[in-house]
Amino acid sequence: MDHRRPPARRRRWEQKYRILLLAADGFAAAAAAFLVHAAYGRWAVALVLPPTWIVAMLAHRSYDRGVLGLGVEEYRRVLRGAVALPALAAVAYGLFRHDAGLLHDMIMAVVPAAVIALAVRYWLRRRLHRRWARSPDGSPTLLVGPAHGVAELIAVLRRGGTPRLQAAGVCLTDPENASQIRRLGVPALGGVGDLNDVVRALGITTVVVLPAPELDASVLRRISWTAAVQGVDFLLAPVLTDVSAARMAVRPTNGVPLVRIKPPNLSRVSRLPKELLDRSLAAALLLFLALPMLLIALVVRLDSPGPALFRQQRVGRYGDHFTMFKFRTMRSDSEALRAELEHLNQNSDGLLFKVKKDPRITRVGAFLRHSSIDELPQLINVVRGQMSLVGPRPPLPEEVEEYTSEIKRRLLVKPGLTGLWQVSGRSDLPWDEAVRLDLGYVDNWSMGLDLSILARTGSAVVRGTGAY
Template sequence: MTIEQVTHELQLVERRSPEARRRRWERKYRIVLPAADGLAAAVAAFVIHGAYGRWGVALGLPPTWIIAMCAHRAYDRSALGLGTEEYRRVLRGALALPALAACGYWFFARDSGLLHDMMMAAAPAAAIALLSRYVLRRRLHRRWAQGRDQRTTLLVGPSLGVAELIAVLRRSGVQELRVAGVCLTDPENAQAIKKLGLSVHGGVSDLSGVIRATGSNALVVLPAPEFDATVVRRMSWTAAAQGADFLLVPTLADVAASRLATRTTNGVPLTYVQAPTLSRASRLPKELLDRALATALLLVLAPLMIAIALVVRLDSSGPALFRQRRVGLYGDHFTMLKFRTMRQDAEQRRADLAHLNENSDGLLFKMKRDPRITRVGSALRRYSLDELPQLMNVFSGHMSLVGPRPPLPEEVDAYTPEVKRRLLVKPGLTGLWQVSGRSDLPWDEAVRLDLGYVDNWSLGLDLLILIRTGSAVIRGTGAY
């Protein structure tokens, strides 16, 4: 494979530097963020002043807060707009604020009142800063959804890898990337990529011209046997000369950024992938949080659950609760509880409806207009109210608030060894597949999401899924 010569004349690099071609939203975002942080710190300082009647913190907090954010790279390009890393850096900066305040107390002003106020201001400053970032990101994502402020991207790699990446991007909702074209290592398969609505610009021998012609400000390279170290290095030079960001798609997919780190051994940069945290000790905080939240929710929702049980009994004959054997952690069986949403003869009629299964690509049986569902059951399913009794499964320790869908024993019998990794964590009341489309998702995508959750689990990810669950339930997408 040949790659065109890359010219690194000073004039060319300066004229097409990344700074010159950087997206306008990014420049504005990095200007607005420090201003928003300064305002958050000022508001927090006045809150503390109102509580304790001292003005010193109003002068010291805003610059100290911005210094803490800079020290923890809260304005770094890699953390802007996507993922949870932006929020994590704000929280780390908030935790560092008391240390900065202590240093200021020791070296500058021996004022214990000022030290106390600075420490107390960390929590409200962090809360306001996180809220401002959330508002800014929501606005940015709306603009991306409208096709504005996106990163114009050129993909380079084999047709199969390009098709898989495009499928993932299109399933993921709002996207930062707008694919302007593709350069293939196997141009003979260009027709398959054109069917996806993408422009194919031949091979990879003239990247510089393609980047220039498409106006791309990002070059995304997928793994390919043809791409050895020399070829990848030359492509990075080409991207730099054209002022485009250079991104490599990792061979190992569905790995959270928090599990990745770069180590240098004898001058060779190596990507370190942290092992999944699946030990009992690492899951102890999750267990305690699950039991505590399940207990609180059961107490708060008890009147609603009693009312639903009465309505289910009045709507059709049969018990209010539906009990079914499911498979949990490490393959152990347990009895899962739900409000009954089907008629009593539902299991007997399933064989007659097998030919209408709309999830024929996997192990699940789903129908959008299942005649076995009762009138009340349809409403309960739409808003996931039928799942509320599973809080008792969470309380008893058989389930978690967040995790993969609890499978049936016959489904597990058909699992491949790879899919059985879903059983390394407790099944959940909600999970990545529920907040990503539920029954509308194909089986392979549901498995991919569940395995990604198993490998990348963290309390932060659980919290994010719980937050997203509310909007998914209100929309009712994929609930049937």
């Protein structure tokens, strides 16, 4: 019966987390009701709002096991419940209690209740992720599929920073390639036929199956039965990777559940809020940082001969060239010396040129690069509409000339001052990984993704990982 213990621990943890969420939602509703009472002097909303708010959260499945700790989807369901609450209050007003004051108070309480509920959920999610990071075994996960696909998924799970799923072992459809998995520090535990014994022996809580020709419908069905008998989750990885959950939807057709992949949302109308946010926020930051930036420019000029700003041609959306601004961090003859340092390139596997401890970097420049302060003048490019706050790395013209047709998809959006490449390691990333992140951003863009990247940028800059 030992193999039952991890799922039992998981269920206890999930029950505890749901209780915390219920308490948090009750607190959010009570706090919002108190604010409304303070403004309008009525107590009726304090009796009605908390249970109504929790009913709305239940109706929109914000306590489902599948969204606990996931972030965006969890927040989206809270917002849907908040939007539905005024409609629910209006229905109650029309059918039961014709109290215009109570209807007004319920509508006014929605915004503070949503803000408090989201803030508390964010705090609980951060605590949950820290717990996952500290846990030695997290949620033991068995990966099933071909060695190449499993290796890619292991890299994704390790890169996420919040290891809810931790690879405890692998059952391969091609066991002859087990050495490729062992090099990653994950045990290869046999083939698909060994799955039942492995789940039982390791106390697996989740089975993830990747696409493979050997895994036809009958094999997948048997694996799902095994998972059900063992009381563990059964997950199917899609054939297409780097597709956000928001773009995927199940469409049943004649009893067959087909997965629809929505096209990338790149129309000008959908990106108008991003344009407004980019330019207004960049302009506000320029005004706020004007004096510090002038002082930085003066220090750059005093530290080494040459201009304070470095100007370089970069390629923007649709291949348009523009002049990008940065604080100068290198000697004025740095471009002439590049050929002499080609053998030191840390990104020899791709088109980027990066050298650790580059001798061309000035004393002040080293600090500016490590802290990313050198990129602040790019706010000018954002105000001009040439760049965005969030987007792919702005490439050089000679890099773009070497792009394949697939990589050119990076040019469908404006380059960014920050992006997935920056919050995921910056210069330490291999070229293929940087391209994968940029293409994933282009295909899965949303305002929520932009805000998430902006929130993660601060910690990435403080860590300074890959900044050289």
